[in-house]
Amino acid sequence: MNNITIKAGSPLKGEIEIPGDKSISHRAIILASIAEGTSRITNFLTGEDCISTISIMRAAGVKIEMAEDYVTVSGSSLFGLKEPEDVVDAGNSGTTTRLLAGLFASQNFFTVITGDRYLRKRPMNRVVEPLRSMGASINGRDGGNKLPLAICGTKLQGITYHSPISSAQVKSSILLAGLSADGTTTVYEPTLSRDHSERMLVAMGAKAKRLEDGGFSVEGGFSLSAVDIEVPGDISSAAFFIVAALIVEGSEIVLKAVGVNPARTGIIDILLAMGGDIKLENKRDVAGEPVADIVVKSGPLKGVEIAGDLIPRAIDELPVVAVAAAFAEGTTVVREAKELRVKESDRISAITSELKKLGADIQEREDGFVVEGGKPLSGAVVGSFDDHRIAMSMTVAALKASGETSISDPECVNISFPGFFNLLKSIQR
Ligand code: S3P
DSSP, X not given: OOEEEEESOOOBEEEEEXXXXXXXXXXXXXXXXTEESEEEEESOOOSHHHHHHHHHHHHTTOEEEEOSSEEEEEOOOTTOOOOOSSOEEOTTOHHHHHHHHHHHHTSSSEEEEEXXXXXXXXXXXXXXXXXXXXXXXXXXXHHHTEEEEEEEOOOOBOOEEEOSSOOHHHHHHHHHHHTTSBSEEEEEOSSOOOOHHHHHHHHTTOSEEEOTTSOEEEETTOOEEOOOEEOOBOHHHHHHHHHHHHHSTTOEEEEEEXXXXXXXXXXXXXXXXXXXXXXXXXXXXXXXXXXXXXXXXXXXXXXXXXXXXXXXXSGGGXXXXXXXXXXXXXXXXXXXXXXXXXXXXXHHHHHHHHHHHTTOEEEEETTEEEEEOOOOOBOOEEOOTTOHHHHHHHHHHHTTSBSXXXXXXXXXXXXXXXXXXXXXXXXXX
C-alpha cells in the first residue's frame, strides 16, 4: 500500500493549465469512432478512464493514434465497428461502460464488458432497463444490473424515455443506442445533466435536436461527420485547485481555459454563494463548449444549503465542497445527493469518515451530509477508498489541516488527473 504525505500548505500562486475534461474526452473518442472521416482531438485527457475508452474502441476495430499533443481517430462509420475478440475491460470507468453499453446494444455483434472490482459493484440497471425497452439483448450478474454485461447486438427501436434520474451517462447511453435504432429516440430527465453528448452530436451533424419541452431527440440511421475537437480543461479537476486557493491564506491563482458549460458550473455557484473570491475572465466558445480563465483569491467562506437543480450541476465536486464547508463559518447542508452513494466509492460515507479523522464536524445523511464549519483540523492518516476524487479532496483538506496528513493509495488520482500532485507542488510558494 502506497501513501503520500501532505503538509499544511504554503500559499498557492501562479497560472496553471488543467488537464482536458474527462466527460468530453470520452465522448470525443466514442463519437469520432462512429463518424465518417478522421477527427483530431487536442488536449485529450490521458487519464486511465479515457484510456479505457480508447482501448475498447480499438478492440472494436477503430484506428486511434495517440501523438504527444493530440489523438487522431479514423472513424469506422455507424455500422463499421467490429466484434471485439475478447471481453473488453472498462477499468474503473462508469462513463465508458454505460455509454458503450448503449452503442454496442445496437451493433450486429456480441460484446462482453467488465471492469475493476469497484465498477463491478455499480448499478447498470439504469441503462440496461431502458435499452431493453428498445429491444436490446443484455444479460449480466444480478439480472443485468452488474458487470460483466453480455450484449448481443441487435436492431433497436427508438423510444421516448423519461429518466427518473438526472444522469448524463443514462441519457448518453440511450442517445448512442438511438443513433442506429429505427425512428426517433427522445430522452427527458428531471433537470438537465451535463449536455456534452448533445452538443457534440449536433456539431457532428447528427439529426438531433433539443426540444422546446427540454427533451433531446435523435433520428436513427444518419451518419456523423468527423470534426476536430479541442477539449477544454476539466472544471471537475479545476475544483480541487479552486477550493485549495480559497482556503489556503495568501493564495492567488489563475486556471486557464477551463470548461464552463452551465451544466457543470454548479461548483462555481456554490463557492460564490459561500463568499468565495472567484472571477471568470476571457469567456469564449471552443468547439461548441464555453471556456473561461478562472481567477481565485483566498478569503473567508460561509456555510450554505445545497439541493435541487444544483446537485447534478456539481455532482462530482460535492466531496470537495465538504472540504470547503469544513473551513467555512457556519453550517453547510447538502441534500438530494443520494447519487453520491453509487459513484467510484460511496462518496457520502467516504468523505464523512475521512474528514472526521482530521477533526471535522461532519455528519452523514441518507442523501448528503451536514458540516459545522470552522473547527480547527489537524493532520491524520486517511484513506482514499481508491477513489480519485476522495484522494484529491483529502489532499486539499490536508493543505489547511495543521501538521501532516498521510493519504493511502494516492495513485488513483491518475483516473482523472495525471500529474495532480506535481502540479500542486509547482504552485506552492
Ligand atoms: C458523467 C456523468 C456523471 C458524473 C461522471 C461523468 C459523464 O455521472 O458523475 O463522473 O461523463 O456522463 P452520472 O451520469 O451517473 O450522474
